[in-house]
Amino acid sequence: MQYQATHLVVMGVAGSGKSTIAAALSRQLGWACAEADEFHPRSNISKMTQGIPLEDGDRWPWLQEIQDWMTTQAAAGTSTVLTCSALKQTYRELLSGADGRVLFIHLDGGAELISQRMQGREGHFMPPTLLPSQLATLEPLTTGELAAGSLRLDIALPPQEIVAAVIAALGVPANAATSSS
Template identity: 75%
Template sequence: MQYPPTHLVVMGVAGSGKSTLAAALADRLGWACAEADEFHPAANIDKMSQGIPLQDDDRWPWLGEIRDWMTAKSRDGLSTVLTCSALKQSYRRLLSEAGGRVVFLHLDGGADLIGQRMQGREGHFMPPTLLPSQLATLEPLSQEELDAGSLRLDISRSPEELVAAVVQALGLDADQAPRAS
């Protein structure tokens, strides 16, 4: 069986492990991988670097760029793995407009664990002081989103365990999925 182009959007607040899981999934599946941070305009990065939370007006063009990237990959017959906070259901609805199947993988965990992870990382423009605003903005996956195939994943599990859980839950097989070229 050949899969239609699928986009795994690894979502959650900063420090939840999106980049780690996305890289591991892309490696396991051989799919194109991107970081949503790469799509931010300089103005957004400047704001976040100064500890200023983004507003919806800052996010809509950024989310549109991400959706369009996924659609372009779908047109080429490629599946993708993408990191994106996707904190609100309205953001996820916009991303779901991309061509192909869009599945959200919500990395879920306690504020203490996420805060510890953020303290330990270096070279990232998102300061730990923005974690409370991200947690306040986060709208967990709805039952409708879960019923459509999106997954809530416990970040206390290892990346290897999470990859195995995603591959099994979604019935993905690297030998049958559209690969990055």
């Protein structure tokens, strides 16, 4: 039986817990995992490090790289979990063009909680000063995206509850194979 590769894009503003949730989902499901930050060109990282918000022109090539990676994984029969801010619907539309089923897991929460989390993390190039621009850019999941299986989850929930909710919504057992001979 052949399964269609599924891509879970764990999305939200910086500090929402994307890396934590994506890593836990990857472990639970046994799916490949990638951080969208790894796809950024140096010029984007330099801008963000300096506290300069990215513009759409900075994001399109980055998003295309991510979409290409998902398509390559799908061609190999591999389902994935990926962190990506995916703040605008147009960004999500581009990512949805990858081969396989693409679902968005929006980690949503209040600015105060996210700001607290950002203040406490170390070694990340995204400074807390960029949070207001990310919140202003964020376009919530549409009714159509939610109807297609994407989820909006509150970051105030413990990570294990968020992961359990995603796995339950997927209807797949942990460590489910993406393809079978």
